[in-house]
Amino acid sequence: MKIATWNVNSLRVRLAQLEEWLRRAEPDVLCLQETKVQDADFPVEAFAAQGYQVAFHGQPTYNGVAIAARGPLTDITRGLVGLEDDQCRALAATFAGLRVASLYVPNGTAVDSPRYPYKLGWLEALRAQSRQWLDRNPALVLAGDFNIAPEDRDVYDPSAWEGSVLVSAPERAAFAALIAEGLADALAGEGRDYSWWDYRAAAFRRNQGLRIDHILLGPPLAANFVRGAVDRAARAHPRPSDHAPVVIEVAWPPG
């Protein structure tokens, strides 16, 4: 079972790349973020042509999440329980016995921005929602753009980033609280790599990146983790997203 997540930074702009990438990477389930497409305009046929069923939760201009899978997606839910949010940032569905969530955690903008407490509140709602999901089905996958670099080794220049948004202590504490619910950061060990590089200042060429896109696994999936990696080739593509896909394999169903 191949599980992937990719912040595409506009599905419309990246659709041809994504179609090519699906043929090459062959994920069984793919979580997308920053689709920036409202539901009426979602390119369902492009996915169907490659055998993928889709669920999506989008709005014009900003945000937008989706899940594509090689099989039926059931029990689709939008948003997070207990959180009023007019931004389309969370979508969950059940596929092949897995509970899969595609997540676009708010950026926060800066630690002194009004969007920063919104980010921390959003993360607390995600933690509470994850507790519920795990209690219902421990085969949980949280995949997406978390907009948090969990440790200094996930940052190309930790001293330059110290205390700023994406690395600040409260954000890292919120990430740790998610993990403490019983989730494993799939690429915390082997395969650990940056997942985002700024478009500006030739950041990708200079490998000035951050690891902010993550796949978190519930216990039965973490126990059957096989391998994982960041697909840097996608970031090297002409006119790329600023994020690269994260792809993992788990032995699922087990045995």
Add this chain to the structure above:
DNA sequence: ATGCCGCGCCCTGCGCGA
């Protein structure tokens, strides 16, 4: 210190991203 780039949608400049 700022912009460096890229996206969307219209204020084709500006907000936003990370």
